[in-house]
Amino acid sequence: MSVKQEALVLLLAGGVGSRLNILVQSRAKPAVPFAGHYRIIDFSLSNVMTSGLTKIGVLTQYKPLSLMRHLGMGEAWDFTGRSRGLKILPPHTGFKDSDWYKGTADAVRQNIDFLEKNPADEVLLLSGDHIYNMDFHAMIEYHRFKKADVTIGMMVVPMSEIYQFGAGVTDDNNRIIDWEEKPEHPKTNLASMGIYVFDYKYLLDSLYRDKAEVDFGMHILPRAIDNDNVFAYPFYGYWRDVGTIQSYWEANMDVIMRDSAISPAAWGIRTNIEADGRPADRPPARFSNSARVSCSMISAGCVIRGTVINSVLAPGVVVEEGAVVRDSILFADCTVGKKSTVDLTICDKRVKISGDTIVGSGMNHDFPNIKQPKHLYTGITLVGKEASIPSGITIGRNCIVNSKTEESAFSTGEVADGETV
Amino acid sequence: MPKSTTLAMILAGSRVDNLNVLTYYRPKSAVPFGGFARVIDFALSNLLHSGIEQVAILSQYRSYSLINHIGTGAAWDMIGRNRGVSILPPFKDNSDNKCHADWYRGSADAVYKNLDFVQYHDPEQILILSGDHIYKMDYQDMIAYHHKKDADLTIAFVQVDKSKAHRFGIAAIDSNEDGETGGRLLNYWEKPESPEADWASLTVLVFKPEVLYRALQENQESSSFEFGRDIIPLLMAQGRKVYGYKYTGYWGYTGTTEEYWQASMDLLGENPPIDMEAWGLRTNMEHRGIRDAQPALIRDGAIVHNSLVYNGCIVEGTVKNSILFPGVHVEKGAVVEDSVLFFNNHIGADCKLSRVIMDVNSVIGQGVRIGPEATSKAKVVTLIGWNNHIPDKMCIGEGAKIYPNISSEQWSKVKCVEAEEVLR
Numbered sequence A: 001m002s003v004k005q006e007a008l009v010l011l012l013a014g015g016v017g018s019r020l021n022i023l024v025q026s027r028a029k030p031a032v033p034f035a036g037h038y039r040i041i042d043f044s045l046s047n048v049m050t051s052g053l054t055k056i057g058v059l060t061q062y063k064p065l066s067l068m069r070h071l072g073m074g075e076a077w078d079f080t081g082r083s084r085g086l087k088i089l090p091p092h093t094g095f096k097d098s099d100w101y102k103g104t105a106d107a108v109r110q111n112i113d114f115l116e117k118n119p120a121d122e123v124l125l126l127s128g129d130h131i132y133n134m135d136f137h138a139m140i141e142y143h144r145f146k147k148a149d150v151t152i153g154m155m156v157v158p159m160s161e162i163y164q165f166g167a168g169v170t171d172d173n174n175r176i177i178d179w180e181e182k183p184e185h186p187k188t189n190l191a192s193m194g195i196y197v198f199d200y201k202y203l204l205d206s207l208y209r210d211k212a213e214v215d216f217g218m219h220i221l222p223r224a225i226d227n228d229n230v231f232a233y234p235f236y237g238y239w240r241d242v243g244t245i246q247s248y249w250e251a252n253m254d255v256i257m258r259d260s261a262i263s264p265a266a267w268g269i270r271t272n273i274e275a276d277g278r279p280a281d282r283p284p285a286r287f288s289n290s291a292r293v294s295c296s297m298i299s300a301g302c303v304i305r306g307t308v309i310n311s312v313l314a315p316g317v318v319v320e321e322g323a324v325v326r327d328s329i330l331f332a333d334c335t336v337g338k339k340s341t342v343d344l345t346i347c348d349k350r351v352k353i354s355g356d357t358i359v360g361s362g363m364n365h366d367f368p369n370i371k372q373p374k375h376l377y378t379g380i381t382l383v384g385k386e387a388s389i390p391s392g393i394t395i396g397r398n399c400i401v402n403s404k405t406e407e408s409a410f411s412t413g414e415v416a417d418g419e420t421v
Numbered sequence B: 001m002p003k004s005t006t007l008a009m010i011l012a013g014s015r016v017d018n019l020n021v022l023t024y025y026r027p028k029s030a031v032p033f034g035g036f037a038r039v040i041d042f043a044l045s046n047l048l049h050s051g052i053e054q055v056a057i058l059s060q061y062r063s064y065s066l067i068n069h070i071g072t073g074a075a076w077d078m079i080g081r082n083r084g085v086s087i088l089p090p091f092k093d094n095s096d097n098k099c100h101a102d103w104y105r106g107s108a109d110a111v112y113k114n115l116d117f118v119q120y121h122d123p124e125q126i127l128i129l130s131g132d133h134i135y136k137m138d139y140q141d142m143i144a145y146h147h148k149k150d151a152d153l154t155i156a157f158v159q160v161d162k163s164k165a166h167r168f169g170i171a172a173i174d175s176n177e178d179g180e181t182g183g184r185l186l187n188y189w190e191k192p193e194s195p196e197a198d199w200a201s202l203t204v205l206v207f208k209p210e211v212l213y214r215a216l217q218e219n220q221e222s223s224s225f226e227f228g229r230d231i232i233p234l235l236m237a238q239g240r241k242v243y244g245y246k247y248t249g250y251w252g253y254t255g256t257t258e259e260y261w262q263a264s265m266d267l268l269g270e271n272p273p274i275d276m277e278a279w280g281l282r283t284n285m286e287h288r289g290i291r292d293a294q295p296a297l298i299r300d301g302a303i304v305h306n307s308l309v310y311n312g313c314i315v316e317g318t319v320k321n322s323i324l325f326p327g328v329h330v331e332k333g334a335v336v337e338d339s340v341l342f343f344n345n346h347i348g349a350d351c352k353l354s355r356v357i358m359d360v361n362s363v364i365g366q367g368v369r370i371g372p373e374a375t376s377k378a379k380v381v382t383l384i385g386w387n388n389h390i391p392d393k394m395c396i397g398e399g400a401k402i403y404p405n406i407s408s409e410q411w412s413k414v415k416c417v418e419a420e421e422v423l424r
Helices: A018-024 A041-050 A065-071 A104-109 A112-117 A136-145 A159-164 A200-209 A216-227 A245-256 B040-049 B064-070 B107-113 B115-121 B139-148 B162-167 B209-219 B227-237 B257-265 B287-292 B408-413
Strands: A005-012 A055-059 A085-089 A120-127 A130-132 A150-156 A166-170 A176-181 A190-199 A230-234 A239-241 A285-287 A292-294 A296-298 A307-309 A324-326 A341-343 A345-347 A381-383 B006-011 B054-058 B084-088 B125-130 B133-135 B153-159 B169-173 B182-190 B199-207 B242-247 B251-253 B296-298 B303-305 B307-309 B318-320 B335-337 B352-354 B356-358 B382-384
Touching (some): A041 A120, A041 A130, A166 A216, A190 A216, A216 A230, A245 A345, B006 B040, B054 B115, B064 B084, B107 B227, B153 B182, B227 B242, B257 B356
Parallel strands (some): A055 A085, A324 A341, B303 B318
Antiparallel strands (some): A150 A190, A166 A176, A166 A190, A285 B307, B169 B182
């Protein structure tokens, strides 16, 4: 006997997020660290938990290891128990035509067994790519009230940004009467947040109807809007698609702002604290007599002997005496040597910066990265996982230091603006 | 089949009058320490790193906090087919055996009452520990010495100042035998008035099981049931092979408020005597939900010097030489110095706290002053019990003790708490 769930959750966590550049070199976008010890997917998972939903399938595809380790059995989000559960659904062989997911609808279709084994009234479809706080229970209630076949979470965004989203035109009743997927010349500024409530049977029927329909935004939704009841569920809170380096950096800075609209603590966001291979738990952050810290987020296990301003430090970051970290985001276990400066920089895990080095130097914030001008053009410099930067180096704006770069790779003392090492 | 050879039993039942405000609702072993952990975590982490996987905890006094803290034991890897932690509370049964008709009458009685549990595990040696001490020790080294000497009982000792020796179990150790490692116990005095030696017991004892069983049985005829006061002297009197194992590392004894404060201060500085990371200290991150606390926010204008600050804190004021547990909020203009603030305390704007140990969940109004004036020479620690709402502008003198849960009515009648005053 199985216990029927109110709503089954499917979380699409396969996103590549390629504009996040080297941050997604070894992990999927949902697994990118955020705000100290969190990861992006924690926001979706915690929203599911605080909405009282208890059964969730997570669809992975791109570089899933980091994500799977993070999810574990779902204990961190209270998904363990007799009638609860978090199940990881990787792509699998056995389908005649293809094994890898061809689109969002194809991904769900390939896991139709999971849907059928877990009957529910509704299916909530989410992505793990966004920073937001939302009550899905209220959305499901709205869906029922409207007697909808599909309800789409939507919010107003600036006209200039609508080209990145699915856009819907609604009538006075919030019923969606027209749909454009990533329109170049939009008719509306109401954007889809990639959050859908489907009637369970309606979803199954849609998936069975035509295997050529591989994407929700491109195929399933336009057809549903033309023929059935699709409603917009308006959302007014904080929601960010942290899909670019600039938006990712801004959302992190939002966390440390006073009276900010985003608060992991107030939202009840939970994470799975990494403990792999650590004999000890991370002790409290240690501030020495020479520490100067202002407007910053400091995680457990950090050791601060230098200056930290307007920055977000993940667990285990060490900032030595005389060093200055400003407007930067440092992932777990980075070290910044004596008298070094890190300015407007994102460092992935375990980056080692020796003493007397400058990362993020000069005023050429507008000089984009030469290789990836669409990724880095606002002045942010990126340092990849486990890179080592020797002392006496000056690195400019919009630079990329690739993962695992060794000290010997810095032949000259300078990395000019827009260069890649 | 792999089998644990050592059974560890942690004595975690006691409360200490000298820590009275902090142990009002919890045993001493569950007192918070180190900005996120509890005192008992040191013993549990030592067991983990010593590879001792069968652990029992004897608890009696206000055990809820402790039971909550131990949880499943997963924090210390103590769950598995051959690993486990069991909490052994006192119990009664229907037999005529008057032994089972009472609370634990002492540490030795607590173990005696659970002998069926001990014998079921059939260990090769039994390690008895106190859950109240702060130290880092590999028990396997001590057990190896115990075997090398084929001892009946081996006890760990640490050298202390003779002026303090009267508070401990003190031994004279034959230094000719193994020098720095240890030696046969020549003499043992429990809390001697005028100590003749300076090796103090850490309350870490390794017993040969049959020796322990017999000693506990014989001890039942007595009217006192303590390892230090009764069992060790009994074995000494019987001429058993009792050995001392010399421990030379850091030992934090938190028997009094001042000692607790000093041990906390030993967490600070550039090379702190207590290095929790290097010691491999683990705690139960589920307890009080500390794993879910967001990283600390240090606001514009804040000053944090020589301090430990855990996730969940918000600092807008000044914090110096202090330890902040999760959920402490220090508002603008407030100054916290030489203090230890437990979980979820809110320090109002323009407060001045000096040498304060504050238990959990208090709200301190604006402009409150707690602790010694700058001119004070004694600089005695002030204790604030949990769940207090201290009104704005209140003044609390040094060495005062504020009991938990003082009602707002009572606070409204207080103008000022004098130095050394006890508010209950």
